[in-house]
Amino acid sequence: MSRHTMLMGAVATFALCAAAPGFADTSGKRIALSNNYAGNSWRQAMLESWDKVAGAAVSDGVVAAADAFTTSENQATEQAAQIQNMILQGYDAIVINAASPTAVNGAVKEACDAGITVVSFDGIVTEPCAWRIAVDFKLMGREQVKFLAAKYPEGGNLLEIRGLAGVFVDDEISAGIHDEVSRSNFKIVGSVHGDWAQDVAQKAVAGILPSLPEITGVVTQGGDGYGTAQAIAATDRPMPTIVMGNRQDELAWWAEQKAANGYETTSLSIAPGVSTLAFWVAQQILDGKEVPHDLTVPFLTIEQDGLEAALETTPMGSVSNVEYNLDDALAVIDPAG
């Protein structure tokens, strides 16, 4: 019954705000970010993006507060306690990058029952009352093969660099790649685990190369393209088309090759700025907008023409990033609806 009344309330608010322009009715709302881990460059960039975009939204009066909290240890029980603290602190919405898809569900349910909007992204939660901004990792695999198929319609041999064994992200990307390859003229002739790290990928590729026939393309998972290129460059093989993953070293190598011999490829990954997308989605839900509970994060793709610009804005040792504004967020919300 309370859910019904809430819905009625939301509809009423929506009707009201449809008439009034601007964000008048979220100016008193407070949003919190619950983050479980800050120990790598991707997460650091994610938090910086949040501070920048959400901070600007606070000073523009769109929302009253947008505070970021990171648990001191990457543990689900700590994050559950952190979420419960946020309920007590009276936030109107909680944006979560969760330590576990299920282990904070109890706390998320408590938040929903207290009338709080919960939006999860990247590390999503399965509790039905929360919103999810998920990454379609399978699609990420497919897109790579599609790019190669457009470039080499006649097909050829592919080398697959995989991520960390046993992690579901690795399985998903790989499943997408294999699925798309089965519908193309390509053949995967070798597969190694690069653990999303350049040095591991370099060693693994150097190990498998002597046993491989000529390779047309290399499909990757991000963080492994530069190492692969180094391993292949050390042999007398022609350089295949290596799909990159938006890391600065990968883009720098690509730009160097492009300048030297017109090397062509593509690069795709998830931008850490997805935290700002989650921020706007939460703001829109508070604003009364009907948002579907399952959204998909768009990939950040860097193509041949945009390479130099992307490289310029990517700090050394970091990942290409993009921050979302309200209009970008609406574009993500609407096609899904």
Added chain:
Amino acid sequence: MTREHLRFMLPILSLSILLVGVFYLQPRAMSYFGLNLLFNLAIPVALATIAQMMIIMVNDIDLSIGTFVSFCACVTATLVQDTPLLGYTVLALAIVGYAAIGAVIHIRGLPAIVVTLGMSFVWAGLAVLLLPSPGGSPPPWLRTLMTMKPPLVPFAIIAACVIAAVTHLFIKRSSFGVLLRGVGGNERALERSGWSIVWLKAAAYGLAGLFGVLAGMALVGLTTSADANIALRYTLLSIAGVILGGGEFTGGRVSPIGAVIGALTLTLAASFLSFLRLSSDWQIGAQGAILILVLAVRLLVSRREGAA
């Protein structure tokens, strides 16, 4: 006031000070709803702390309690839910296994710290085998129990009082409790008067297993699902809880009420620091500082008592 009283008062005092701090920072916490949110995740920590206390009571230390609780949580969220008979059997076997470890440690004269460290990998492996990716769901009765809303006093507070009272009566007031504490206090004397230390140690470990199982079940009831890594932090939290609550590593000197209060204090300390808006980089350090502060005060108090 005697030394025993002071030892008992100190945990209560530190909990009260933290509680006042939390209420000052976040007046909203001063309500039925607020207290429940502050303390409900402390229930599994309190149960794990009692489990650790059983081991510390016999002069050992258990480094596997965190992974054991994770394992029990995984069993509860999968087997108990799907095939209750098998699930409860596995949990019972886990308790027997714990008792057996206690017996082996005593018979072979092995250092408990090494054996339990080894066992922690076994439990973690079993948990991953059972639940390779996070999921599962609690049996409905458990969820109902853990989200119960009794009148006047929040469930979390009632549960903490019940755990403290039951274990206090058992450890401090029953004759079996005296024997168990005797193992930590003077093993040889007990042995000479005809008691089997093997059985007593096995009993202490078995009790630890029992409370570990309860902790895992309570945790799943709260989180609604499990994860093979869900309770890794409990190992250190439980040791800290026992010591914070006035227990000592040797001599069978433990206090069940203190242990429960210690667990509540540790949980509350984390909330207090997050209400303070302290950066996460400093939080672990600050949590440690609180711990050291309480222990330092305790040392000061007991020294003065010794001098008097």
